Amino acid sequence: MNASRFLVDNQRDDQLLEVIALGHRSHSPNGRFRRAVSATANCLLVVCILFAASLTPASVFAASYDDAVQQFRNGQYDAAATTAAAEVERGVWSERWPRLLIQCQLTQGDYADALQTYREALKRYPTSIALRYMGLDVLRFNGLHDEVGTAEADLFAQMQRAFAGYITRDNLIAAGRFLTGRGEDAREVLEMFYDRVRDRDPEYLDAYLATAELAIRKGDFQVAANTLQEALKLEEETPDLHHLLAKALESSDGQAAGEQIAIALRINSQHLPSLQWLAERAIDRERYDEAKDIANQMLQINPHEPSAWALMAVISHLRGEYDVEKLMRAAALSTWEQNPNVDHLIGRKLSEKYRFAEGAAYQNLALDSDPLHLAASFQLAQDMLRLGEEEIGWEIAGEVAKADPYNVVAYNLMTLRDRTAKFTVLKQDGIQVRMDAIEAKLYGDAVMDLLLDAKQVLCEKYDVMPDKPILVEIFPHQNDFAIRTFGLPGGAGYLGVCFGRVITANSPASQGERPSNWKSVLWHEFCHVVTLEKTNNRMPRWLSEGISVYEERQRNPSWGEKMSPQYRSMLLSDDLTPVSDLSAAFLSPPSAIALQFAYYESSLVIEFLIEQHGHDALLAVLDDLSAGIPINDALTRHTGSLQRLDAQFDTYAKKRANQFGSLVDWSRDTLPESGDLATWKGWIRANPTNYWGLRELAKSAIEGEQWEQALIPLCRMQQLGVLTGERGGPLEWLARAHRELGHDRQEIRAIQDNLAQSSDALPALRRWINIGQSEEQWENVLDASQQALAIQPLLPEFHLASATAAEKLDRHDLAVEALSALLALDPVDPAALHFRLANAYDEQNESFPAKHHALMALELAPRYRDAHRLLWKLHHVTSEENPADAEQNDAENVPTVEEEEAL
Structure with a gap:
């Protein structure tokens, strides 16, 4: 669509029309005036009248309209409506007055009056796209569903006529919003409508708001935020801008979003969208009475406000008041029976409370009213995926992505699906694990063992047994985890999320050098599976999280928050x-x-x-x-x-x-603001049990590599029982100080104390492994390496340590696990690993895998003599032979070099 003529400054155009109309009404009835002047004089007089009118009546009109608009923006709806009604009654030639009046009437729920205003205005301004677009809601909220289709067709026809001639910026923005609602190409709407208005008139606020609305609708919150930041420079006082900015920011910065809502409500304490935002946040916080009060405040502004009644329905559902819930929903639909936004809002809020089945039911109701409601379709897709109904969920998500190619969340999700299609799938006893193929080889079996253990222990403890499969997805890239979990990249800080029967988790590969303990994370998340199953997903977040952290500590004292x-x-x-x-x-x-x-x-x-x-x-x-x-x-x-x-x-x-630390001085009142080692030493002499002073003294000594000096406050903190195992904390300092001073036993004790308190002390484990290897304390090496693999299973060093210790201790089953993992890590000497695996299998009397790995070693290194000997032995010893005879046969039948080469 191309507009052959586009006039941006419609305020100027409307003023000119008003001036011409005033001139026409003042002079047209007087035929003698027209006859008294010549044609040329008449033209000059008209020009003078227009010029004078543009300096006086038009400027007065503009100020009056701007004042009325600001009254509306400030929440003075009655005053704005009174002003607009007076101008409409006076017959001022400007479609913006009836549109402002309709906006006031719709905001306050005066739907019948809005209908009358609309019908009368349409007779006078039949070519107005903005008026016709506003009229669609007028008709809907008056229950005139049969007229809406005709009105939409008339609006579209008028748009086609307008694009062949004159169109104002108001009409162009309205056309863009209409086409967006019809699912037209978002990029074309942006370029042909909103961008064009902004290019011609960079100070027109509504173009920025419409652009941000479109970006938010498509899940592109960064574009929305950037656009609204530009709009802030216009310095117009309107709550809509700050409300939209809050919606753009809330997924990444909830605190900043709240600040924007506060600004919006300072401008207009009766701004319905901002009040709705507050009510939704109160529901999220389970402050249901507060949410109800805000909803009632909304109803005082508009007694028919659908979102307020819908949120009342949500509150009633969450309180178990299901009959009241039905009444609240009926009230929300009382003026527009087929309003899909009502059921979509109710369902979305229930899904945010993990009531995915109930939420999905409401999305289906929304789609019954409007099968093309893409937001409801996509929410339904996510509900199905979180319920574990993957086939249905992915099918709906694919349909949404196809119908709405600029939906960022849908696009991200479908792209992720293509990537995860290559994941390895492990299944056992109703648990399905999906993870990267390489990671599955490294620790997939350990993941399954842990989940099976969690299922047995926790299901028995809480007297529940899931009746459907449980899906666990582990992502090597944090962004993939975030997209699967939240729909968008981000979510840094989350290690795992449980939706009921679906768990998503970050793998150690996504967490840098100091990953968290994946066993602790999965135990925590599986506990959510159990408690959510027991309560039908009807539990507050604090209770769900509290039980999971508690059960972490019950399983392993080093797990969980302490x-x-x-x-x-x-x-x-x-x-x-x-x-x-x-x-x-x-x-x-x-x-x-x-x-x-x-x-x-x-x-x-x-x-x-x-x-x-x-x-x-x-x-x-x-x-x-x-x-x-x-x-x-x-x-x-x-x-x-x-x-x-x-x-x-x-x-x-x-x-x-x-x-905790009952003998410690915990005061901070007299702490020096800053100081060097000498300052802290002097202060501690006067405050020998002050925790914060002891900590700062130890820190200063460590930073100065004064190891003996560091031991003094650290040992005192140890005596007081306040040494803790956080990353980079006092227990790590103590172990390092002992190491630097050569205090081997004390270092080991500090390491063990640290491991007792911390589930992810990888540096301490690495050091304990090194000490164990140097002193050939293989039990310690095996224990430490197994703990390290529960944190970081992707590094060869821990698998190698585990394999060596297991071989030394004749724990050949563990040796097989570790050596198999090493083979998956692209080793430098795979032939040696195959040989060690062949030995481990041979020690367990598993001749077939032993022969296989011996042959693999020889394939990679044909002159590998030890592998030749092992294969010779495996070939000649049968299961019927006596072990003593077999040993004698081994001694007598050692192959020659020629025999090895023949093999």
Whole structure:
């Protein structure tokens, strides 16, 4: 479509039309005036009148309209409507006045009045695309569904006529929005409509807003954010800009998004989209009363507001009030019965609460109303994928990607599907693992063994057994994990996510030099599978995370979050969140440590509940959640009132905090702001038990390589029981100081203390392996290498250490595992590995794989004499022979060089 003539400044055009209209009304009735002037004089007079009018009435009109628009933007809807209605009644020639009036009426739910305004305006401005586009919603919210189709056809026909002649910027933006809603090519809409307006008039705000809306709709949040940052330079005070910027930022920076919503509401405290955003965040935080209050605030502005009633339905569902939920949904659809956005919103919020089956049901309802609703289709695809219904999910996602090629999330997902099609699939006892083919060879069996163990232990403990397969996907690239999990790249910091029967996890390959313990991560995530299955996905996040972290520590004391000096401080401060509000701590935490503390505190709540009320009480709470009973009611039924629970846990948490380092001075009041080693030594003499001072003194000494000096504060901290195993922390300092001073036994003790507290202390494990190898303490080497492989199974050094130790200890089964992994890592000497594998299999009396690997060694190195001897032995010794006879035969039948070459 090409516009043969495009006039950007429609404000100027409307002013000119107004001037001409005023002149026509003032002079046309007076025939004597027209006859009194000549044609030339008449033309000159008209020009003078137009010029004078453009200086006076038009400028007054423009200011009046701008003021009315600003009233609307500031939430003064009644005032803006009154001004617009007066101008419409006065008969001012400008379509923008009735459009502003309709906008006020739709915002406040005056749908019948909006219909009357629209019909009258359409008679006067039948060529207005912007008016006709706005009229579609007017008709929908008045229940005139039969007229909508005709109105859309008329609008499209008018667009075709307009593109052959005159079209204003308002109409061009409206046309772009209409075509976007019809699923037209997004790139063409952007280039032919929005970009063209911005090129001709860089200060026209609506072009920026429309561009951002399109980008957000397609999942391209970076483009949306960049566009809106440019729009901020226009310095127009409108809440829409800040609301859209919040939507663009919320997936990457929740705190910044919240700040933008705060700005929007400062401009307009009645801005419905921003209030909806707040209500949704309150639901995410499980602050349902707060969300309900915000929804009621929205209904005071517009008693028919569909999104407010839809969110009321969500709250009712999450509270188990299913009859009320139906009433709320009916209210949301009362004015537009086939509004697909209602069911899409309800379903999306339920899916965000892990109610994927219920969410999918609502998306199907949305698609019944509008089969072309791509957002509902794509949400349904993701729901199906997270329910483990992969065939259906991928099919729908593919259809969306085909219908909407510029949908970034759909494109990313389908591209990922092509990459993961090459993954190796492992299956056993209802568990399916998908992972990179090389990684599967290295530690795939270990992954399956861990998951099978977790299934047996945790399913028995929580009295549940999943009745459908469990899918675990492990991604070697963090972006692939993020796309599968969240739909977009990003999500740094997440190690694994569980949706119920589907687990996604980052492999060690995606985590740099110090990866986390993958065994701990998978145990944690599988615990989610069990508890979500038990509750039918009806559990608050804090409870789900708390149980999983608690079960990590039950499995292995070095796993999971544990008490630390920083956690101690947070438990004794305002950072301690009441149990009734714990889920909020997981949403948009102010820092990474705040999020980690939320995990730790939640696990502490589980410890408290089990200590005070027993494991059966916890199971009863989970059973209540499964029946649809809200968490606060379930806790009250089995632990007492919520207020009492908050108070009791607060006492329990503070007691635990005070027990940690009870003889330590934890004050920070008199700490020097900075200082060198001498400064800290002097300060510690006056404060010998101050943790923070001892830590700074040790750190200063380590940085200065003053190892003897470092041992003094570190040993004192050890005596006080506050040495902790965080990365780069005091226990690592202590081990290094002993190593530098040649204190072998003390170093080993420090390493062991570190490993007891840390699940991912890879440097300590590497050092322990080296010590064990040098002293031929093969049990230690085997133990340390197995622990290291639970952190980093992709490095040959740990498999090699494990293989050597296993051979020395006659643990040939472990030797086979380690040597097989080494073969998958493109070794320098594969023939030697095949020979060692042949020996390991021979020691287990498995002659067939032993012969196979002996032959593989000889294929790679034909003159490999030890392999010749082994193959000769394997060939001549039969299973019927007595071991003693076999040994004698071996001695008598050692092949000659010629025989080896013949072989």
